[in-house]
Amino acid sequence: MIRMIQSLNEHNREDLQEALGKGGQKLTPQREVVFAVLLAQRDHPTVDEVFNRARESMPGLSLATVYNCLETFVGCGLVRQVNHERESTRYCPNLAPHAHFRDKETGQVHDIELPPEVMKSLRSILPPGFDSEVIEISFLGRTKANDPLHSN
Amino acid sequence: MIRMIQSLNEHNREDLQEALGKGGQKLTPQREVVFAVLLAQRDHPTVDEVFNRARESMPGLSLATVYNCLETFVGCGLVRQVNHERESTRYCPNLAPHAHFRDKETGQVHDIELPPEVMKSLRSILPPGFDSEVIEISFLGRTKANDPLHSN
DNA sequence: TTGCGGTTTAGATTCATTCTAACTCATTAA
DNA sequence: TTAATGAGTTAGAATGAATCTAAACCGCAA
Ligand SMILES: [Mn+2]
Ligand SMILES: [Mn+2]
Ligand SMILES: [Zn+2]
Ligand SMILES: [Zn+2]
Numbered sequence: 001m002i003r004m005i006q007s008l009n010e011h012n013r014e015d016l017q018e019a020l021g022k023g024g025q026k027l028t029p030q031r032e033v034v035f036a037v038l039l040a041q042r043d044h045p046t047v048d049e050v051f052n053r054a055r056e057s058m059p060g061l062s063l064a065t066v067y068n069c070l071e072t073f074v075g076c077g078l079v080r081q082v083n084h085e086r087e088s089t090r091y092c093p094n095l096a097p098h099a100h101f102r103d104k105e106t107g108q109v110h111d112i113e114l115p116p117e118v119m120k121s122l123r124s125i126l127p128p129g130f131d132s133e134v135i136e137i138s139f140l141g142r143t144k145a146n147d148p149l150h151s152n
Numbered sequence: 153m154i155r156m157i158q159s160l161n162e163h164n165r166e167d168l169q170e171a172l173g174k175g176g177q178k179l180t181p182q183r184e185v186v187f188a189v190l191l192a193q194r195d196h197p198t199v200d201e202v203f204n205r206a207r208e209s210m211p212g213l214s215l216a217t218v219y220n221c222l223e224t225f226v227g228c229g230l231v232r233q234v235n236h237e238r239e240s241t242r243y244c245p246n247l248a249p250h251a252h253f254r255d256k257e258t259g260q261v262h263d264i265e266l267p268p269e270v271m272k273s274l275r276s277i278l279p280p281g282f283d284s285e286v287i288e289i290s291f292l293g294r295t296k297a298n299d300p301l302h303s304n
Numbered sequence: 305t306t307g308c309g310g311t312t313t314a315g316a317t318t319c320a321t322t323c324t325a326a327c328t329c330a331t332t333a334a
Numbered sequence: 335t336t337a338a339t340g341a342g343t344t345a346g347a348a349t350g351a352a353t354c355t356a357a358a359c360c361g362c363a364a
Contacts, residue, residue, distance in 0.1 A: 026361095028311065047351080062313045067352070085235055086321080088351060101282055112277055121273050122289070125264055130253055132293035137274070141284035178330095180342065199320080214344045219321075238352075240320060 005057050008036045016078065023076035033058045034069040035078070035093075044082050044090040044100070044109040082109065084138060099137035112139065157209050160188045168230065175228035185210045186221040187230070187245075196234055196242040196252070196261040234261065236290060251289035264291065 008016065016035050017027045037045070037053045045053065051066045070091055073079035082090040084102050090109060092100075097119060099112040114137070122135055160168065168187050169179045189197070189205045197205070203218045222243055225231035234242040236254050242261060244252075249271060251264040266289070274287055 026310075030312070060313090064314075064353095065312055068312075081237070083235065083237055085233070086238065086241060086351095089238060099277070101278070101284065104285075110282075112279070112282075115277065118273050118277055121270050125251070125267060125270055126253070126291065127264070129296045130262075130264075130291070130293065131296065132253065132291035133256075134292040136288070136290045136292075138288045139278065139282070139284035140286040140288075141282065144281045144283065178341070182343070212344090216322095216345075217343055220343075238320095 005033070005036055005040050005053060007057070008032055008039070012036075012039060019076045019078045020072070023072070025072055025076065030058065030061060030065050031069050031072065033061065034066055035073065038073075038079060038091055038093040042092070042094065042111075044092050046088040046090055048088070050091065082138075084109070084140075099139065101139040101141065101143075103143050104140055105142060108143075110143070112137075157185070157188055157192050157205060159209070160184050160191070164188075164191060171228045171230045172224070175224070177224055177228065182210065182213060182217050183221050183224065185213065186218055187225065190225075190231060190243060190245040194244070194246065194263075196244050198240040198242055200240070202243065234290075236261070236292070251291065253291040253293065253295075255295050256292055257294060260295075262295070264289075 012035070013027070013032065016032065020027055020031065033054045034050060036057075037050050041053070047063070047066055047070065050070065051061070051063050054061050054066060070079065073091075074081055077095075078093065080092045080094070082092050082100055084090075084100075092111070094111050097114040097116075099114055101110045101112050102108075103110070119135070122137075123132065126132060164187070165179075165184065168184065172179055172183070185206045186202060188209075189202050193205070199215070199218055199222065202222065203213070203215050206213050206218060222231065225243075226233055229247075230245065232244045232246070234244050234252055236242075236252075244263070246263050249266040249268075251266055253262045253264050254260075255262070271287070274289075275284065278284060
């Protein structure tokens, strides 16, 4: 799928600027472009995929800067890293609590909403003395029907 | 903690031989030593840790062979790979369904039992058409008390 | 204008993992 | 008893995602 990356709308640019500001960082043209790429197509791209998409709107952009931007976003809580086994890290701008489903055949990664009661039941299995801030849940399997909610 | 690696007992050697056989693979001295290392100290060692422990009982053993043995065990379903972010892969001989808890401060990895009802509630969040064989759950956090059940 | 500091950049480096090709060695065929 | 076969082991080379380094860039303030 080819998709022209539009620039950030007013609302998203403000969100980005605010989050960066809280983390003591500045809004830059490179960060805008990289963030726009993440919002435009929420398919959990790798750094290389982000790089190639971002280069279309900013040809001089370097791979190192894409790494830097994404690291900054993670630090500011704007984006999550998603890892499956030892494959390249993928990036996700969905801030709601969610798990990841990885399609064994296509490699596509889908977001799976995590209801609060499931989060609670998960937390409840921790023995006393274990205190967890982050829970990562990932499914590996197949998708039969193409669910309109989860296909791009 | 220093621990002398004893060789496999009769029971475990039979289990190993049977699982290897089903996967069309043979029992070798190297595989025995590497498997014994995994059973002796269930702290989710990395390949390098396995290598260093196994070398004590088999000085000529090579790192490549440790990689090969562990890959074979995973293929035969004797061992699970455990990944946290992009750190070195760790290996776990616990075949019961369980999650992993990673201590942010010490880096230690603990097994967390996964009750069937939690597994069910997790499976239930998958939309129709999504079919998952493998679910990975990992906690990141701190351990306050040292729980006798989970300390070695 | 000039200096400062955060950001970007290209390229070098790191390091876990995978690959390659030679060697070992137990089993099988002649 | 040899010879051939082939799975397993081994050292070292190659790979590649991620990190590091140092120079260039650039907006802002003295
Ligand atoms: Mn908003
Ligand atoms: Mn048994
Ligand atoms: Zn996601
Ligand atoms: Zn485990």
